[in-house]
Amino acid sequence: MSQEKQEGISFFNRYLTVWVFLCMAAGVLIGKAAPSVTAFLGNMTIAGISIPIAILIWVMIYPMMMKVDFESVREIGKNPKGLIVTWIVNWLIKPFTMYGIASFFLFVVFKAWIAPDIATQYLAGAVLLGAAPCTAMVFVWSSLTKGNPAYTVVQVATNDLIILVLFVPIVKFLLGVSHVEVPYSTLFLSVLLFVVIPLAGGILTRISVIKSHGREYFEKTFIHKFDNATTIGLLLTLILIFAGQTEVILSNPLHIVLIAVPLILQTFLIFFIAYGACRILKLPYDISAPAALIGASNFFELSVAVAIALFGTTSPAALATTVGVLTEVPVMLTLVLIANSTQDYFPKRKTR
Secondary structure, eight states: OOOEETTEEOHHHHTHHHHHHHHHHHHHHHHHHOHHHHHHHHTOEETTEEHHHHHHHHHHHHHHHHHOOGGGGGGGGSSHHHHHHHHHIIIIIHHHHHHHHHHHIIIIITTTTSOHHHHHHHHHHHHHHHTSBOSSTHHHHHHHTTOOHHHHHHHHHHHHHHHHHHHHHHHHHHHHHTTOOOOHHHHHHHHIIIIIHHHHHHHHHHHHHHHHHOHHHIIIIIGGGGHHHHHHHHHHHHHHHHHHTHHHHHHOTHHHHHHHHHHHHHHHHHHHHHHHHHHHTTOOHHHHHHHHHHHHSBOHHHHHHHHHHHHOTTSHHHHHHHHHHHHHHHHHHHHHHHHHHTGGGSOOOOOO
16 A cells, blocks of 8 residues: 555554544544535535545555556466465455354344444445455565565455456345345446556556666656555545544444444454465465465455445445454554464475
């Protein structure tokens, strides 16, 4: 996502949860003090998609897509076990366990505090998070665990390709089970706008810059010009979302905590499923760690974008995906610590 340094996670990423809380405060203040501004921005839509937020999300996602080297997909045939673990966990397990855990907590454990119609929307947001595995931040988590960088690139590249095929049908199915009607056209439009277009743009930009200036310039200079833009785009998007959620937050602040509980539990569950599978398969640590972390983390930028496109900026579903941003960094840093402290259980040989 934002700046990735060799020594580890950047300042902005390390304290992302703090910035999210500050954005929440700023958004609520704007929503309370200037509701007309929030209403004006909320009315700037095309086909139900917020124009200001769409622009900000492109600012976030486009630099991420430039980082993905799709030439690495040719390396799939080498050491496929780690990739198979990633694919199975991300696409056959994670979306459905997210649905099950979120349903249990929102409709059973927390039913005294959350109305059924609101719980349904929160569940929709959780489903969107569960159906979008991490593609960008995993580079940071992988570096913190000294993961194999070439293998991590292949994992990310293949996940981006799979998202194009499976994200829409999985979301459609799980939301249908939740009795949430979502037209295919809206889902496909969201994927087109927030995955296909920035992905194509990122690929073309990457090819063009490498061709004209070389790979070293692209990786060490050009790509880092967009680090701050990505972070600023994310924070401004969150301010707009929280401004639209002012009344919900002020009337039900407890809901933020209640939404976070199943999201956090799901993250730990998916990590240990993937990590345990890699241990059973005797995969090297530098492949096992990123394989587990890519499934545990979420492509929350896409989830937020689709939630807004489907349900609107002021929807409970959008709030639920935003809570995913709130919990992301502290939980993932905890999992990084767990991985680093258990690496002796895995072979040390680095697979190339």
